[in-house]
Amino acid sequence: MTSAATPHTTSADLLVLHALRCAGFSGPARLAEVTGLTAEDVESELIDLAVDGLVTRTPGEFEGWGLSEAGRGAGAERIAAELDATGTRPTAERAHEGFMELNPELLDLCTAWQLRPVDGVRTLNDHTDPGYDARVLDLFTDLDQRLEAVCADLSANLVRFRRYRVRLSGALGRARSGALEEVADGTSSYHAVWAQLHEDLLATLGVPRY
Amino acid sequence: MKWTHPLSAQVQEGPDLLGGKAHGLLTLKRLGLPVPAGFVITTEACRAFRHGGRFPDGLREEIAASVSALEAETGRRFGDPRAPLTVSVRSGAGVSMPGMMTTVLNHDRPGEELERAVTDVFSSWDTPRARTYRALNGIPDDLGTAVTVQAMVHGDRDARSGSGVAFTHDPNTGEHMPFGEALFGRQGDAVVSGSALTRPLRDLADREPSVWADLEAALNRVEAHYRDACYVEFTYESGRLWLLQVRPARLVGGAAVRTAVDLADAGVIGRAEALRRVSPHHLQHVRTPRVVLGEGGLPLARGLGACPGVAVGRVATTPDRAVLMAAEGPVVLVRPETSPLDMRGLAVAAGIVTARGGPASHAAVVARSMNTPAVVGVAELTVGPDSIRVGGQLVPEGTLVTVDGTGGEMVLGEAPVTGGQTGPHLRRLLTWADEAAGGTGGGSDADRLRAARSALGS
Numbered sequence: 001m002t003s004a005a006t007p008h009t010t011s012a013d014l015l016v017l018h019a020l021r022c023a024g025f026s027g028p029a030r031l032a033e034v035t036g037l038t039a040e041d042v043e044s045e046l047i048d049l050a051v052d053g054l055v056t057r058t059p060g061e062f063e064g065w066g067l068s069e070a071g072r073g074a075g076a077e078r079i080a081a082e083l084d085a086t087g088t089r090p091t092a093e094r095a096h097e098g099f100m101e102l103n104p105e106l107l108d109l110c111t112a113w114q115l116r117p118v119d120g121v122r123t124l125n126d127h128t129d130p131g132y133d134a135r136v137l138d139l140f141t142d143l144d145q146r147l148e149a150v151c152a153d154l155s156a157n158l159v160r161f162r163r164y165r166v167r168l169s170g171a172l173g174r175a176r177s178g179a180l181e182e183v184a185d186g187t188s189s190y191h192a193v194w195a196q197l198h199e200d201l202l203a204t205l206g207v208p209r210y
Numbered sequence: 211m212k213w214t215h216p217l218s219a220q221v222q223e224g225p226d227l228l229g230g231k232a233h234g235l236l237t238l239k240r241l242g243l244p245v246p247a248g249f250v251i252t253t254e255a256c257r258a259f260r261h262g263g264r265f266p267d268g269l270r271e272e273i274a275a276s277v278s279a280l281e282a283e284t285g286r287r288f289g290d291p292r293a294p295l296t297v298s299v300r301s302g303a304g305v306s307m308p309g310m311m312t313t314v315l316n317h318d319r320p321g322e323e324l325e326r327a328v329t330d331v332f333s334s335w336d337t338p339r340a341r342t343y344r345a346l347n348g349i350p351d352d353l354g355t356a357v358t359v360q361a362m363v364h365g366d367r368d369a370r371s372g373s374g375v376a377f378t379h380d381p382n383t384g385e386h387m388p389f390g391e392a393l394f395g396r397q398g399d400a401v402v403s404g405s406a407l408t409r410p411l412r413d414l415a416d417r418e419p420s421v422w423a424d425l426e427a428a429l430n431r432v433e434a435h436y437r438d439a440c441y442v443e444f445t446y447e448s449g450r451l452w453l454l455q456v457r458p459a460r461l462v463g464g465a466a467v468r469t470a471v472d473l474a475d476a477g478v479i480g481r482a483e484a485l486r487r488v489s490p491h492h493l494q495h496v497r498t499p500r501v502v503l504g505e506g507g508l509p510l511a512r513g514l515g516a517c518p519g520v521a522v523g524r525v526a527t528t529p530d531r532a533v534l535m536a537a538e539g540p541v542v543l544v545r546p547e548t549s550p551l552d553m554r555g556l557a558v559a560a561g562i563v564t565a566r567g568g569p570a571s572h573a574a575v576v577a578r579s580m581n582t583p584a585v586v587g588v589a590e591l592t593v594g595p596d597s598i599r600v601g602g603q604l605v606p607e608g609t610l611v612t613v614d615g616t617g618g619e620m621v622l623g624e625a626p627v628t629g630g631q632t633g634p635h636l637r638r639l640l641t642w643a644d645e646a647a648g649g650t651g652g653g654s655d656a657d658r659l660r661a662a663r664s665a666l667g668s
Contacts, residue, residue, distance in 0.1 A: 022550065023550055024529070024550050024551040024552070024553055024554065025529075025551075025553075025554050062533055062554060062558075064554075104339055104570075105338050105339055105342060107570035107571060107572070107575065108339055108342055108343070108570050109342065110570065110575040111569060111570040111574070111575065112342070112346045114575065114578045114579070115578070116346070117347065118489065118491045122462075123491045123494070124494075124578075132346075135345065135346060139342055139345060139346070184575050184578075184579050185579040185580075186579070187553070189579075191575055191576075191579075192553075195549060195550045195572055196550050198549070199549050199550050199551065209547070209549060
């Protein structure tokens with residue numbers, strides 16, 4: 001059921017605030033990747049948010065930005081308000097439900113990518129069997145199509161969810177072209193983006209994880 | 211009977227038709243070991259169900275007849291208040307599959323309930339996860355699963371009841387001795403799921419000497435039959451032992467090497483067979499360090515090993531604390547489960563422990579991507595703001611612990627570690643390998659074993 005209303009675009013400051021909520025402590029480059037904004041725009045939003053006391057910067061070896069307690073509260077409030085103002089709560093609930101059905105499959109596939117049973121022993125997949133890797137990636141592609149269907153209504157109504165489609169397709173495409181780390185390693189991998197989408201759905205609906 | 215067979219020593223059908231679980235139970239019966247009464251619905255019935263979308267003709271009647279026979283054999287009846295019959299309904303394919311199902315029935319309308327439970331097991335063959343598993347492992351989609359229906363025995367009946375799992379060999383080292391865990395006064399599912407704190411199997415010897423003697427005898431008999439290390443699940447009810455499952459133990463790493471060499475030395479198998487038993491892939495794991503638990507020793511907690519290796523570090527309960535503490539020394543991050551918000555903590559941790567999740571959880575996937583030893587699914591673990599609680603024990607943040615990501619153990623303090631070097635068993639096995647291959651012992655351990663196996667034609 002696609003609403004006839006105009007798709008809602010989230011303001012840049014809330015996008016950055018919410019990205020810190022879903023992706024955790026991050027630097028501007030990573031936040032740019034998550035939000036689709038430029039790194040410069042992200043930095044400018046971060047500075048404004050810091051002035052309001054909503055985010056804090058940690059210098060040093062693990063430099064980056066994180067939410068303050070006030071930022072966590074303000075973000076949750078504004079995301080909930082957005083959901084109600086746009087009338088998209090039922091749509092988000094359906095997407096969450098569909099997502100949870102697919103989630104165990106994604107985790108199984110990541111495990112199959114990392115470990116494969118050889119002679120009854122769970123062995124690290126050394127990626128020397130292109131046939132096996134291609135079978136796993138085919139299953140990822142099939143799952144990805146089903147995820148796209150699950151999120152279609154939500155993305156049609158809330159523009160910020162479209163970013164996941166770009167990032168997920170990107171990761172899968174890079175993996176297909178031989179960048180094997182784009183499946184389950186690192187912050188731009190399919191697994192990492194999937195996990196952020198999971199966190200986003202929980203945060204958007206205000207569902208506690210624990 | 212076309213679709214069902216009783217669990218009786220006379221039944222000769224193989225695991226393709228009966229499933230691995232029921233086939234193991236029949237083996238136990240033939241060895242004269244105690245197995246609760248029951249019957250098995252064949253994989254052929256499952257195939258007919260999947261093909262036709264309903265129970266095949268005659269299956270309903272056969273189930274009813276099998277239930278009557280079960281009631282007669284046990285002297286119990288469904289819904290009978292004086293002697294009620296309770297059954298477990300379990301899936302079991304001819305090949306090993308994840309996500310196996312168990313349902314326990316004790317309702318008043320057994321026919322209807324049982325049919326629903328059997329339908330659920332048949333349908334479980336076609337869940338997306340099961341399909342994915344088969345696609346990845348080259349298992350044909352049309353094999354189907356069998357269904358084992360068995361009278362329940364109750365490990366929680368009284369003070370002289372309990373349950374457990376037992377290996378004929380220590381799965382960590384391969385040493386030949388009964389090894390496992392027991393739960394006194396509890397059902398077996400709590401042992402297998404790890405949802406309760408268990409005792410070392412050895413405690414059973416003091417508590418129930420006659421059950422222990424029967425169990426030792428049973429372990430010897432199944433080991434002699436399989437000529438290999440074995441695993442059994444058992445329950446004892448009011449002092450009487452019952453076996454609920456048997457299979458080869460499928461030991462890995464150094465334990466697989468030691469068991470094969472010891473069995474060859476004892477003359478149970480030949481040297482060629484010992485070489486066939488050890489996969490070259492096992493040798494990769496022989497050199498993975500493992501925690502050594504002392505005699506009868508128990509870890510602080512046990513979960514599922516998600517990424518092999520041993521880590522020693524101080525407990526941190528939040529990603530932020532992990533980052534701060536990592537500046538001072540190695541950290542073990544302990545979380546209820548993990549999400550993207552834990553990433554910076556996961557990145558600095560030397561070891562990872564979670565209360566929830568299995569080997570495919572977020573934490574497990576991330577741990578393997580970073581090659582960080584990890585234990586997941588520690589059921590007895592709760593994580594507080596600045597401490598963790600395991601069973602009854604409070605462990606403050608900053609406490610030194612050791613994590614073994616192969617066996618899934620978490621131990622207080624810095625535990626002694628084995629592995630990382632070749633033992634006498636591996637040296638002997640590789641000598642046999644060189645003899646079999648007519649070689650000179652060149653190449654890696656795995657190369658030497660591979661050469662022998664190809665010379666032996668396996």
